[in-house]
Amino acid sequence: MCAGRGRALLIRGEAGVGKSALLRQLARRSAGCRVARVAGVESEMELPFAGLHQLCAPMLDVRDRLPAPQREALAVAFGHAAGSTPDRFLVGVAVLSLLAAVSEDRPLLCLVDDAQWLDRTSAQTLAFVARRLLAERVGVVFAIRESAAGADWRGLPDLRLGGLPDDEARALLDAAVPGRLDEQVRDRIVAETRGNPLALLELPRGLTAAELAGGFGRPDARPLATTIERTFARRMRSLPAPAQQVLLTAAAEPLGDALLLRRATRLLGLPAGAGAPAEAAGLIELGSRVRFRHPLVRTAVYRAASPAERRDVHRALALATDPVADPDRRAWHRASAADEPDEEIAAELAGSAERAQRRGGIAAAAEFLRRATELTPDPAARAVRALAAAEAEMRCGAFETALKLLLTADEGAAGELHGATVALMRARIAFASGHDMAAPRLLLDAARRLEPLDAELARDTYRDAMGAAVLTAGFAEDSGVGEVARAIRAAPRPARQRPGDALLDSLAVARTDGYLAAAPLILDALRPFRDEHPAGADEQGWLWLAAITAADCWDDETWSAATARHVRVARTHGDLSSLPLTLNSLVCAEVLAGEPAVAASLVAEIQAIGDATGQALAPYGALTVAAWRGDEAIARPLIEASIADLVARGEAAGIMVLHWTQAVLFNGLARYQEAITAAQAAAAHPIHSAIVSWSLSELVEAAVRGGQRETAERAYDRLATSAQAGGTDWALGTLARAGALLATGGRADALHHEAIERFGRTRIRVELARSHLLYGEWLRRENRRRAARAQLRPAYDMLTAAGADAFADRARHELAAAGEPVAERAARVSDALTVQEAHIARLAGRGLTNAEIGAQLFLSPHTVEWHLRKVFTKLGITSRRQLRPAAG
Structure with missing residues (x-):
């Protein structure tokens, strides 16, 4: 870290094994470094960016060094400014840039304890940042319980902490027990604790002298963390009642704010100094900050309390919390204090959900809305909030939770539009959760219900139904493409005609009357999509439809324009859910346009987004580049890795793309029999598309060269129908x-x-x-x-x-x-570059700054500069002005 290279480490282990002690030791031994600390708190897991704000708040004095979009994203995320919802990956890049800026003055060490209790947005952002530490003088060390080290933490170097060796465990136990300790009892405690240091120190405190001397206690098979918690709970119960209430109030207040705790305890009627016995018992420190001896103390105290006791302290904390400075935490305390439905509290939670959503905390918004649903007394209003909560949960990928909330949304009499929207949400979940074969039918039914209620939403849903049906065509016995098309043609037109409506109508004609009859209508409907005009995030579905339709109709001008425009809109709005798919389409357009450097850089961007988001989209772009290069060593593993997943997801259209790329690959390599097999498989898809047409062209070439003239002639006849209808x-x-x-x-x-x-x-x-x-x-x-x-x-x-x-x-x-x-x-000079280096070189050659490149590729400016130094060395150049010709 001090040598200018960033590092990250995930310390895993069970509760009490010494993770927190190791972090404290790291802090003590970090002379010359700035140390920043944050600890997750179980009761704060649903507050968006809570952990991230704890870590970054002391560093915001250097935020002026960040690019404006990153500054604005942090300001909105932390509630310092109003604005449109920041993309969470833009926030991640902003945090990375912030840490890098701080480290310019001196190396920075970030210690994150109890990472399993961070709010999910903070956890994902910090893990995202940790994976991208390369040229920064920044170290990030996480401590997390073994059972919680799941997918969010994948790819981080890790260190698993186990218990002490038996001899060291015995020595620690002997030092912790002042009286006589029976040897067999000692061996049993060592064995049962598996050398866990905290257990060795705390469990004997819960045993009587007789149990320690003779081992006359009953065996306890509970999990170790539970056993330690019970020990802490017993110690708490031995304290006076006022001290117990101070501990419980502190456990319910996650900030460690001593003033807030003092205000709350006064509201509870507790005298000054009521917490002194808890301090004397070594369970808590009540200084300028409130700190528990160990996170398990907080957990034990809170879990040991009765529901009524918890409600009392949350009520006091709500009254003690400033409603202007911290409305969301106040709302959360009020909700935790409620024992029956309360519309006023439910409305506050709904407001918190709206704020969370604006700040990009969609997981927190979902939790606020879920709790608001529970506290809403009116059935109709409860159904509306349940629907909003279900949508938020769906956007988080929590499909099962979303479906359960839709059951509640169905119960209230909230009107026909509400019911139709519930049906639409079920359909969208079916599609999003794995491109369910039932999705086209569900989307079609939802669109029909919406027709008399919201014509524009109905048209959007018909569009999605058509896309889902085309995607599954070839797998499902009846994908429903024709039925969707007939329904579109019969549906009423919305009062406000949009360019997409004419396009959808023309596609419906193509699916019912045939592509030949519809081609002039389609080409006419595509013309508006060539024009540049401001486009919102909600227009992305229409841009995607226009782009793929233009390719189907051989309209290269509109295909290129609409795809590039879709990429710009997705980037502007930070929509990383749709960006990879449209980037893959742009890769194909650039490959066919003879721009290999552009295509390769787009593949690198897709990979960067996939690494950042965990999206598992099939590598269409990378495969297209490899196929046209004739690189079987790269193409074959990509195909093999993708095909099983595409079959499982029912994406016949995706499998068709794989076969087309195989046909291109084998034609390039002059392996015509293999090209014939691949092209025939791709051309067998029942729906007219660009890939079918392109595969027919490959099939004619392969079959002629392979001596199968009849096969070539049949392919030519099919190709003629498509090409003559397109007419371009x-x-x-x-x-x-x-x-x-x-x-x-x-x-x-x-x-x-x-x-x-x-x-x-x-x-x-x-x-x-x-x-x-x-x-x-x-x-x-x-x-x-x-x-x-x-x-x-x-x-x-x-x-x-x-x-x-x-x-x-x-x-x-x-x-x-x-x-x-x-x-x-001869080998190209740029062949010496890695894909990421080539992408960075190309962006730098276009005049982008290091900060702009970093924002696009989820890297810090320092890391971009580090890559550029390697590029200069490999290419033998000395300035950015030389990059464009050298890296192309």
Whole structure:
């Protein structure tokens, strides 16, 4: 850390094993470092950013060093400013930048105790930051109970603490027991505690002298943490009643605020000094901060209290808490003090949920709304809050909890629109929780219920139903695509017509009357999506639909424009749930446009988002890049790793993409029989799509080269239907090239010329290069070697520049056969860079600052600079101005 490299460590172990003591020792031995501490508190787990605020609040004096978006995200997250909900990963990058800024003055050590009790937003953010420590002088050490070290903490280096060896455990036990200790009793305690230091110190205090001397106590098979808690609880009960109440109040107050505790105990009628016996017993410290001897003391005290006792102290804490400075904690205390429904408290919790949601604490919003639901006396209002809570839980990925809340939402008579929205939420959960085969039907039913109630929401739901049906088509016996399309055509139109409505109508025509009849309608409906205008987060569904439809219709201009615009909108709104999928589409567009560096950098961004969010999207972009490069060593494992998951999720469309990439891969490698098999599998999908059309093109080439003319002719006939309906240069250029492969003589010559001419007017540069290659191959076989070389040279240059290395090798071999030997492609200078280094180099070459690059890739500016120094060394350059030509 002090040498300029960040480190993170997760210390795991059972309660009492010494994790907190190890953190204290780390703090004592960190001379020269700034030490920041935070401890999770069980009763505070639902307050958003509570733990993060504890850690960062003393550091906010350097926030002016952060980029403006990051400063604003922290201000909103910590409740210092109003604003739109900050994306939690933007908050993560902001915290990373904040820690890095603090460490510029001196190394920073962050100690996080009881991480299992951090609010989930804070836990996820801190784990996110810890995984990205590289070039910062920052160390982060977490202490967490073994049983809680789950998915949020994956990927962190860890250290498991076990108990003391038997001899050391016996020595500690002997030192802790002042009187006679029977040897057999000692051995039993050592064995039962498994060397746990806290248990060795505390459990003997709960035994009588007779039990210690002779072992006449009853065996206790409870878990060790429970046993230690019971020991602490017994010690608490031996105290005077006022001291017990002070302990309970402190246990219910998570901040360790001595003034707040004092106000609350006065409201409870406790005299000054009431907590002194608890201090004397070594259970708590009542100084400028309130600290328990061990977190298990807090847990033991709180759990040992009766519900009525807990309500009393929470009521006092609510009265003692400033409603202006800390309304959410006050609301939470009031809710904990309530023993029956109370609309005033429920309304306060709903307000807290709204604030939490604005700050990005969706998990906290869900918990506030769930508790508000429980405290709402009116059935209709309770149903409305239950629905809001279910939506929040769904957005957190807590699908089972959301479904339970929907049962409550169904019970209140909240109106027909409410009931229809409940049905919609069930459908969305079915789709989001694993692309359930039932999702298209559920979404369709919900859309029909919404028709007379909210026409726009109904149209959005029909759109989602169509997408779900297309996704499962090929797996489900009846995916319902036709039924969804008929329902869309029969549904009433909303009063406010949006561009997406015309597009949805045209797609419904395509699914009922056929693509040929609908193509002119679809192309006309796509035109508005080429235009740039401000787009909100709620328009992303329509942008996605427009982009994939444009690709289906061979409209390369709209495909590129709508996809790039969708990426910009998703980035602007911090929507990392939709960004990876549309980035994958953009990867494909850039590959076909012959921009391998751009495509590779987008793949790196997708990987960065996946690492940050844990999203397990199939690696479509990485696979597309590998297939066009002809890199089987990368492509094959990606395919094998993805196919089982796609089958399990019922994503036939995804499997079709995998088969198409295989067909491209094997055509590039001139392994035509394998290409035929893959292309046929992709083209078998029952729904017209871009991937089906592209696979038919691959099938014609593979089948002609593989000697299966009838297969090629059938594929050509299907391709002709799609291409002629699209009517674009991309479509007709593809069809002309396929026709040239099947033709002879002058007809073949003319069709090759037409393909090159048409592709030359499109963005699809890699297919233009392939058209030169196929024409050159045909000319050489016609023994027109000079003409062949004139086609093969540009083919080789363009394919090499496009990163289509396998196809470029085909062109090189053909050139040699045509009498123009070409040396094997020299390694690109940029091949020395890792994917992440190449992405950073490209962004820096575009003029982005280190802070801007870091924000996009979830890295600190220091880490970006560290990568750039490596890039400069590998490329032999000295300035950012040289990056664009060198890294391309």
